[in-house]
Amino acid sequence: MTATADTIPAADMKQTATALIARKRLIAFAAPAVILAYFVYLFFAFDILGLVDRARMDNARILVADSYSYKTHITHDNRNGGLNFAIEGEAKGTYPEGMRPEFVEPIGEDAVRVTLKKGEMAEIDGPTLRYSLPDYGTVTVTVEGRDIILDTPDGQVPDWISASSARVDITGEGGRAVVTRARTEVFHYSFGWELFWFTLDSPFYGKSFGELAGLALSGDRVMPDKSNLAAIVSDVWNNQMWRHKDVLWAIFETILMAFLGTMGAAMIALPLAFLAAQNFTRFMSVRFAVRRFFDFVRGVDGLIWTIILSRAFGPGPLTGALAILITDTGSFGKMFSEALENVDDKQIEGVSCTGAKPMQRYRFGVIPQVTPVFLSQILYYLESNTRSATVIGAITGGGIGLLLTQAIITQKDWEEVTYYIMLVILMVIAMDWFSGWLRGKLIGRGQAH
Amino acid sequence: MLDVQSLTKRFGDKKAVDSASFSVEKPAMIGIIGRSGAGKSTLLRMMNRLSDASEGSITFDGQDVTHLRGKDRRAWQSRCAMIFQQFNLVPRMDVVSNVLHGTLNRRSTLATMFNLYPASDIHQAINILDRLGIAEQAPKRAEALSGGQQQRVAIARALMQDPDIILADEPIASLDPMNAQIVMDALRRIHEEDGRMVICNLHTLDTARRYCDRVIGMRDGRIVFDGSPEQLTTGVARDIYGAGADFSEAATSTAIETLDRQSNAQRVPA
Amino acid sequence: MLDVQSLTKRFGDKKAVDSASFSVEKPAMIGIIGRSGAGKSTLLRMMNRLSDASEGSITFDGQDVTHLRGKDRRAWQSRCAMIFQQFNLVPRMDVVSNVLHGTLNRRSTLATMFNLYPASDIHQAINILDRLGIAEQAPKRAEALSGGQQQRVAIARALMQDPDIILADEPIASLDPMNAQIVMDALRRIHEEDGRMVICNLHTLDTARRYCDRVIGMRDGRIVFDGSPEQLTTGVARDIYGAGADFSEAATSTAIETLDRQSNAQRVPA
């Protein structure tokens, strides 16, 4: 390789370049190092080690298992006798007299055999429970007066049995059983969301889709007072276990909160924004006051507005809508006034030079310019407020947010939680899609936010 | 009929227009020339009352319009249409709506808020567009039009005002030579056929010479020339433009013939 | 050493390159000419494996590179540098870093993330820049350089790869004649001094004639000419460009002398 220029500047340049790369290297290391240092600090500040200790992976397992399966309680009342089968142990999931799940087999008076998963089996025979596991043998638990007697094949109590004189809890691989003096309960786990469409008391329970379609079309009424289709719809709609009616109402309430809040805020913010925009309001003091007002309502945050308003309006969707309205008046006011300050004066001048009145000047000089910007911001907020409304609902007591947080806090209805979460996701995605669609319709593609 | 007396506009210390006086007896086509910053736009804006004069007076048909306020000022503006270099249309609205803005002053606020114009106005707007050769564009958005078409829409809006005076602030400065000619022709013919007064700011000498009955030259806010196009010699032009002996008219020309050569030359490397 | 056999590239129904075959025995400077859309870029991109061939094969030194994947493909790319019409540098990065990107293939991702380039590489980068006469620009951002300088940075990056082949896709099409000459001179010198093979897409005949040992003409994806510059008569050129009898070389010329006139003409209306 032959050098074409003299080599003195090249040598200098080598130093410069090496220094340059060294500096870049330093930055390249420094940024991750700072972040890493921060994470190390957080590691201790957030007590991650303690967290690892406290993390309850078995809870995670329960959560996951419960979200796609349900359990049926087979309960024997040890005081008064009598057997009872109930899905999730709830009154509204109780099998009516004469009906029983297919894995329960009567073996005598007050005695049933429950076939569990993984080859396990449980027999309730009056006050006695026999729980048999394929490679362990049969555990027998008997309630005798004030005592509960546990009998295992090898006489030891394995760690999956928790026993005291008042209570025995057997957790098998394929099922679970609890015996107290009051009652003996066997839990049978099955896949799916049981009773999602029909509760046990519905004549349509247990029918396949084909049968239902046939019934819906046939003229023979199952219920004399209404057509089959109406009966089917009404049974699903009024399902006491999953309460589809209330859930859909809740979803609707949430969207309502977002809609009223967003649109109301936009309507209030629009005139105020003119007062906050430099090019429309001469008076510094007015502008300053309106801007601080925007900052204030925005800064206070929807959460706090929710609490403040719930005294005046009580729980419900209106309170949530008003909280969104107040916060977003601030956000919209700020954004709108910024958009107004960026308007093109040429158009306004073009309109005013014809002798247009002030209102006409705004209407034709300003509004056409800012509508696309405003609309796109409003629709963007409409979508994001659907999510906020879920959270606000959890605090004010309205909408799907309340159902969801309450179901989570109770920590046992994970299948309902899953159901609600799925609905919330669908709702937000639908709103996202809808606002995008509307934006496209109203202001044309490519002009989005 | 139009009488401007010692009109002055101050921006801070600077006089953008410095006691300009001239008067016009009967409708004429008047060109105002001068280099950038000479005060041409400022003068026109004061006449339309888009901005207030610092001193002096503007009288039209015996009425002093210099200090009109509110309703009266707007009434004056509606008699005195204005056309801008950048067209100043509402780009998102359709062409006819833009033309109809010329009627805003005489229609009630409420009706116009909802875009409610009488059918007769709409018919007239389309007639005017037709007269300017762009009736086909009527339902399009203004922003979808070419520059020359947009300027004709602006002229249509001005005509819609049915004004006594049309003020045009460098109406052809953003246009290519072809469109410039169409627009200037239109203004000239409006003057000739409708008998309206047209006052037109122009960057270039030859346009002024070709289209105007009378030329006013401005320099640093003052009127330094006022006469017929014939009186506008190269010497006078040098004076107006403050140029040295190397001043050549061709450099500021926008005439089609002169430019054709250049635009051909431009086309080669593209 | 390089053997291209029936190389074809389909985009949908269209064949952008249609069974192109040629082979090169020893390092040479080869120009590929043809009008816009002839398939020149597509051919080069397949050779660098930026895009996959639809059919046919590319063999280099006995190795079939047509279907290499992942690591092997990248290794091939590092042996076969590419220069683009639009330079394709990282505009916000400094010149040395851009040149050092030529070493990416032989350095680990992590090392390059932290700018861990060995000092010897940095020195070599400066040497290469120096050789191309732009060592002074080393610490500047690439975007701050003129087009000709940026193209030389791109060449420097290619040299940094220490490649066997340099593919250049219309390296001078975005440059003014002065810079075009500098860049072509540089490529020629690299070929002569380093003995690297250079394959260069060119828009214009005279450049190919002046710099190349061999010229390949493409039309509609097919190779319609392959021979020495001397064999490239006006008749052949008409064939390649699909032009009629009015074809004049000057119209596509980039030689300094011819263009000087045009760029003067361009200056007039500005």
Next chain:
Amino acid sequence: MTDSTLGESLGVQRTAEIQDAYLAMARTKRMYGGIMLVIFVALMASGFILADDRNAGGFWDGILNVFDFPGEVLKEAGEKITLLPALMVKFFPSLIETINIAAASTLIGGLMAIVLSLLSTRGLARFPALIGVFRRMMDILRAIPEIVIALVLIFILGGGPVPAMIAIALHTAGALGKLFSEVNENASLKPLEGLESTGASWTQRMILGVVPQVAPNWLSYALMRFEINIRASAILGFVGSGGIGYDLKNAFSWGQGRYDEVAAIFILLFLTIVFFDQLSSHYRNKLVGKA
């Protein structure tokens, strides 16, 4: 006005046609506009009535009492105004925790968003066939409210800042991912091709070719998100996940007697939000070079 024309006039016939067509168009537009307006007003009105009906307290009764509650708080805070500074110091560590949650989740979420956005931008994606998958993933991450993830995680991880941090980080990953990929779409592919031609790997291309182009905009969006995340983290504290929101909730729900604490926390929170709001809009304007 004379009838002479200045361009090529179309003739009376054609002009009349245009006039009719325009009038018809204007009428249709006006009708659609009117219908839209009526629908909107009807939606707003019926929505309001419905919400009012489903609410415990009515709007018109409640509107008179809006200031009762703030009044109570202000009254007590006013009486104990001398205690406020001490209380603000007392709650400062909680505030730091809230800010830490926001910062950590913005960082983690931002890093995830970078990866997701690169994977889901056409032209940059490592696996072009999976672009749709990554996009849906971001949609879902964005759609789940933080509070849901946080509450579920509290069940598994117990209380404290970590569930909140993870929840906000996940949401941030989705929200920023979408914004980032919009930015990425505008990045020039030329430098990338240049890098690819040298045999650079995907990671190298992204880091050296894309990041320098898009970093300022990324940073600007991340700052905006940080500001949002401070609020989110305060809210999550409110439903049981540490930080200043937790203190606020306890003071608030105890009510009278602790309104001075409410006031102190409120001032802290308000100042913080306003502070970061201003800070972030300042730097954002700087970064994207707004005048």
Next chain:
Amino acid sequence: QEITEFRIGILGGENAQDRMTSNECFRAKTEELLGVPTKVFTPADYDGVIQGLLGGSIDMAWLGASAYAKAYLTDPEAVEPVLVKVNTDGSYGYHSIGFARKDSGIASLEDMQGKVFAFGDPNSTSGYLIPSIEIPAEVGGTMESGDYFGEVKFVGGHEQTIVAVNNGDVDAGVTWADGIGEWEDGYNSGALRKASDAGLVDMNQLVEIWRSKPIPEGPIVLRKALPERVKLDMVALTASLKTQDPDCAYNFMAGEALGVMPINHDAYISIIEARKSKM
């Protein structure tokens, strides 16, 4: 003076949906009796109900003693207690129960020194007010974090307390129970019983470490501003519920109870004093 609708507030403790379901029969009876639309609201926490009563947007609720005290202290003219639930044994009180995990080795408050202690909701009588007064007196310290206990925190409600203790997030917590019956069953009624019935906790793994003096059951309150006739009607309806419709009474009272009996403000003076002392 007429009312146009009647609004009942129901406290937390269950799934919001379940709360609606449990009280549906009571709602229907009220609607029938008063002849105006009746709605049930289920705010997220105690404070939501209290705010509703204070703001006049909720007419009737079943409060805890401390929650009533809060309402009274904020506005003495807002609500009046009318009825109280009577337990199956005739008493009308319950206890605040301190409990811990058996495997943590904690058996009494002495073992809790330096450990993490959890309250439920600040407006809960058994979950905060009473223990926050009685426990410091017993251990001879304060309830400030870092004084006697290592840390004292609010986890939000009875359910959360039980879960937090069971998970080991906190070392011990307080919740409510009637204290009658077996520990292993979670006693006869109370939050522990519910959690145990729901399979949320295994009572074998928990241990009681403290028990408060009896706490008076919270009152059913009505808004004072309601028309007299409405108040009388509602008192009558609630009082006769047990005899008229035992199932409905079971749901409304969240378990077995003997019934309700009238009560007035005086029964809660001591609680109000206790709450005042915490202000």
